[in-house]
Amino acid sequence: MKYEKLFAAGEIGRLTLKNRIVMPAMGTSLAAASGEASDEMIAFYEERAAGGCGLIITEITRVDNETGVGTPNQLNASDLLFVPRLEKLARAVHRHDSKIFLQLQHPGRQNHGRLIGGKQIVAPSAVMSSAIGEMPRELSTEEVEGLVRKFVFGAVIAQTAGIDGVEIHGAHGYLIGQFLSPLTNLRTDKYGGSLEGRMLFLSEIVQGIKLACGAGFPVSVRIDGDEFVPGGIVLEEALLTAKHLEQLGVDCINVSAGTYESSNAIIEPISYPQGWKKHLAAAMKQAVQIPVIACDVIRKPDFAESLLQEGNTDFVALGRAQLADPEWGNKAAEGREAEIRTCISCLYCIQEVMECKVIKCAVNARAGRELEFAEPPRDGGGKVIAVIGGGPAGMEAARILALREFRPVLFEARDVLGGSVELGSRPPLKEKLNWFIANMQHQLEQLNVDVRLSAKPTLEQLKALNPYAVFVAAGARPIVPGIPGVDKAAVCTVVDVLSGAVEIKNKRAVVIGSGMTGLETAEYLADLGNQVTVVEMQKRVGPDAYLPNLIDMVTRLKKSGVELLASTKLVEVQDGAIVLENSATGETSVREADAVVLSIGVAPDRSFAEELKQAFPKVKVIGDAGKPGRIGQAIQSGFETAFVLN
Template identity: 45%
Template sequence: MYRKLFSPKKIGTMTVRNRIVMTAMGNYLAEADGCVSDADIAFYGARAKGGVGLVITECACINLEIGKGNCHQMAVDNDEHIEGLKKLADEIHKYGSAIAVQIYHPGRQGIAAINGNTTMQAPSATECQAVHQPTHEMTKEEINDTIDRFIQGAKRLQKAGIDAVEVHGAHGYLIGEFLSPYTNKRTDEYGGSFENRMRFLDEIIAGIRRECGKNYPIIVRYSADEFMSYVGHPELGLNLEDGIKIAKHLEAQGVDALDVSCGIYETMNTAWEPVGFDQGWKIHIPTRVKEAVSIPVIGVSVIREPEYAEQILQEGKVDFVGSARQFFADPEWGNKAQQGKEKSIRKCISCLHCMESLMMTDINQMPMACAINYEGGKETHFGDAHLKQDGKNRVVAVVGAGPAGMEAARILAKRKFNPIVFEKNHEVGGQILYASKPPKKGKTAWLTDYQKAQLEDLGVEIRLNHAPTLEELKELNPYAVFVAQGSIPIMPKSLPGIEGEKIFTPIDILSGKVTLRDKKVAVIGSGMTGIETAELLGAQGNEVTVFEMEDKIGPGVFFQSLIDIMGRITEYGVKLFPKHRLIKIEGTTVTMETTDTKEAKIFNFDAIIVSLGTASNTELLEEMQTVFDKVVLLGDAAKVGRIEGAIGSGYKAAFEL
C-alpha cells in the first residue's frame, strides 16, 4: 500500500529498512551520569519494534559538566558511556532497525543553574531572548576543546556499534549559533563571512571523518530557516536561501545526509509546533534543500498520516519522513501503516504536553510525558507486556465515554474484563467534542477517532444516548463501576445576573447549540477554553472582548499554545482586558472592576459567555458509592484537568483494578 514508505534506502554505508525516521527529542530517561538507562533502551526499542527504520536518540552531551540541557540526558563525553550505548544499539538492531545518536552542546540556550552556575558558552555574548541566561563569547581554547569533544563523542558512538552520528546544528544550539549571523558576531576566523561561520562545524565534520573513517555515516541536522520573520525580524538570522547554501556546503564536506528542520528558541513554535500548524506546512523547506543536493534528505513537517508520508516521498520532496512526537504518541505507527491499520494509529494531536513536561523535568524530576500515550517513557512498567490477563469476563460499568472512560475501557478489554460503556450523548468523545471545534483544533478529534476505533476492534459495548439509572447498574452486577462523567461549567450563582437569557457557557458555543454572528460578545475568563471560544466567535464574524481578572491573558496556558492562538485572534480584532473582575450582569450590561485601581467600568454587549472553569459532575455519585464496593472516579469526575490527566487516570485505574 505504501510502496515508497517501506522501501529501503542507504545513508552512506548504512542501509535503513524503510523511510521512517524517529527524529531526536529529549525524554529525561537517562541516568544522572549520562549513561543510557533501562528506560531508554525500552523506550527506543519500542519504536524500533513498532516499525521505525532509523531511530535517532535525544541529543547527547559532548560536555556533561557545562553543556547539558537537563539533569538526566544521555552523554558521550567519556568511555563509561560506551557500554550503555552498545546495549541500546543491540536492542535497536534486534528489530532490524538502524540507530543514530545525536550529539550537541546547548550553547546560549542552556540553563546556567544546571551547568555549574557558569555563563553559557556561545560564539558571541548574545543572550537568548527565550531563556535569558548569562552568556560569554568562547575563547579559541574553548572552541578547540569543544570541537575535540564532538569528535571524540562520535568515536565513542562508533565503538559502541551505533550505526551513525547525527551532529546537531539545528534549533539555535551551539553549532547553529556559529552558523547564524543573528547569534555569531565574532570578528575572527569563526565569524563574519559564510565560510568563517561554517568553520566550527566544518572542523567537527573533518575531525569525525579523520577519527571514524570515510565509511562511518555522518548526518547533520540544521535549521534551514530560523524564521525570524515569525517574531517580526525577517532581516535577522538564517533564511531558506541561506539554508540551501549551507546544504550545498555540507554535501561538499562529505556529509552523508541532511536532517532538515527550522527555528530556534526565539521562534520555537516553528520547530516544535502547536496545534495551529497544519500537517505539511513547512515541507517546502526540505524540498528546496533536496532539490539542491544529491545526498539523502530527512524532512519533518508535522507528519502524522501514512498517506501523507507516502505522498511526499512519491513526489520526491524528501527521502525520509521524520517525526519525533508522532512516534512518542504511537510507537507502532510503522507497523500499523504497513498492515493497513490506519484507523488504529494514535495520531499526535500537537497539544505540546510533551514539551511542557520536558521543560518541567528538572523541577519535578519526572520524565517527559505524552498526553495521549500514558505508556510513553514508562515502557519498563506499562504496556501490553505488563497487562495482567485476569479479567475473567467480569463486567465493569464505565459511566461516560470521554477520553478517560474510553481509555479505561480499552485497557479493561485488553485485560479480558467486559467493560460496558454508558454515554448520555449521541456520540462519544466527552469534552474532546467541544475542544476540537475552535479554528485549527480539528486534530484534537483524532484522539476520539482512535479511541472509538480501538473499542470497536476490542468488541466493547457502548450504549449511546444512555445515562444509566442506579437500577440499571445494579442489574449488571458489576465487578466495579468506573465513573467518568466529566465536568460541568461553573456558573457562580452569587454573581448577580448570571442566569440571564443572553448568558451562555463555552459549551453552548462550541457545541453549536448557540450560534452567534455579527454580534457584540463578551467572554469572561481567558483560560484555554475561554480564549479558544473567543477565537471561534471571532471567526464567526463577531466583535469579541475578553476579560480576565489575572494580570495577564491566558493564565495557566502553556506559552507556546498561547503564542499560537494569540497570533490568530489578533487577526479577528479581539479586544483583551486583563486585570478586570466581573462584578455583576444586568441583562447584557456588564460591570467590571479593575483589580489594580478598583475602578468600576460598564460595558454593553449582545451576548455574554461565562468561562470561569468547570467542576466535577457528581450526578448519582453518592448513591453509586453507597451501593457498589468498587467505585473509581476518572478524569474530570475525579479532578478537573486536561487531556493528559484524563488519559492517565483511565489507564491507571484499569491497569490496577
C-alpha cells in the first residue's frame, strides 16, 4: 500500500518535517542520575530517528529541581550544564534527517513527596489526586511566576543545545493541566477563576518562550481534549484553549486525553481499539489553523494513513508503536508491513517506568538497551540448535539464533505457534495478541527457520539432530491443588477451557484464582452464556495485576454480571457444588457449581530439561519453563539467552 499522506513532508511553524510520523513523549528513565542525556538515551532516540520517524518529542523534561522532579533518572533542562549532552542528543537525531523537540513538564500534584526530598507536593490549589493520595499545598503567586521563568529557561537551554523546538506539557493532569482544569484550580488570584485566568500560567510560558527564543522557534503544546474526569476539562473548553494558544503564536497542538485519575485514557489497555478518541483531534482540527498531532492508539500504517486522509489530524503520534518497532516508519514506507512488530497494548512499558525502572517493551527486548544489544554476532556457522516449545520465548530464541546464523529447529507440540500467548488471544478483546504471533511467524519464515508443528521430540530424535545446544521453552503446567474432589469431572483448568479441550456453556461456572488469566477466562465464559463467579483467596481481586489493566477488566466483568469473591478459598469440590472458606473468619459455605475452572498459576515441569542436561552439554531453559512470567519476561529470556550463547 502507498501511504501518500503519511510520508508527505509537513510543517510545524517554520520547521519542515520529512513525514507525518511523530514519536510523542514517553517516560524512559534512561537519563543519567544527574539528569543529563545518557548514551543509552541517545541510542534509544537515535534508533527511532534512523527507523523513519519525522519528529521525536523527548520524555518529560524537568525545569524545576525543587518541586518538579517527576521521575528518578529524568531528563533535565534546568541548568546550562545540561546543554552539551542535549546537543549530542540533537546531533544523533539530526544525522537521520529527523527533528527533535524537548518536552518541558512539571508534575504538580501528580507526584510523591519522596521524589522531592520529602517536601509537600505542590499544585494550583490544595486538591488531592485520588490516584496519588497526598495532599498538595497551594503555590503562591510568586512561586507561579518563578515557575514561568523556569519553563522559559528550559526552552532557552533546548534552543542553545540545537534542539529544534519545545513542547509544553499541558495535558495528563500535570501542573499546567491542573491550572487549566476547573476541578483542580480554585485560585482567587490572577491565575484562577475564569478560563482566561486559568490559562494565564500557560499563556505567560508561551509568551516568555516566544520572547526569549524568537517567533521562529517552534512551540508545541500538549493539551487534553477531554480529561474524562467529572468536573474536569471537557472538549468544548479544550477547543477554546487551543484557539487562544493559536492567537499567542503556538505552532502546534498535540491532542491527548486523561489524567492519573482516568489513566486508561492516556495509555490504553489492550481492549481499546485504534482511534477510539479520534473525535478529539478531529474537533481540534476544525477549531484551529495550526497543525494538530493526534494520539489515537495508532498501531497500523493503514489506520494512520486513514486518519490523515480523513483530515482528522496533520501528524500521527506513534509512541508505543515505535517502542515495539523502532523501524516502524521505514518498514511502512518500503511496503514491509508484515515485518512490523506491532504494539499489543499490554502496558508492560509504563508499568516498568512507574515502578522506577527503565523502560522496557514486552515484544521488543532491545528497547532501552540498544547499546547493550547492538547487533547479534553472526557466528553460528550453521550449527544446529534444537528449540523445544513455540511460545514467545521459543520463537524469540529461534529468531535470534537464526540471525546469528545458527540453524534452529523449532518443535511445537500443538498445531499452532504462540503457546500461552495464542491461548491468551482467545478471550474477548485480546485479538492484538494475534498481531504478535503473526509477526513472529513471518520473521521465522523470512529466516527460513525449520518449524515443526504437532511435534514433541523424544530424546532419541534430538540426539539424531546432533545439536550444538538445546533450548527448552516448553512452558509450564497448570497448578492443581490437592483438595478433596479436585479430580471430579467438573474440574478443569483455564488451559482446558481456552484450548477448547473442555466446553462450558450455559452453566454455573466458578473460576478459582483472579490473576489476569483467570479474569480473562471468566469474561470468556460469561460470553458463552455462563453464570460466572470468580473466587480469590487474597484480600482483593487481581492482587498481582497492574492496576490500569485490572480496572479495565473488572469494569467489563461487572457489566457482564460476573460475581467477584475476594478473601475466599476453595476447600472442597462436591457433586454439583463447591465448599468455600472465608479467609478472614474461617467460616465455610456451600455454593452450587456445574463447572470449576482452576486458574491458580503454573509451575515449570523441569523433568525433561534435567534429562536433556544429562545428554547434551549445552541446555538452556527459557521462558515459563524456567520461571513463569508475562510475555515480556518470556521474550527477554529467549532474546538474551540466544544473543549471548557461546
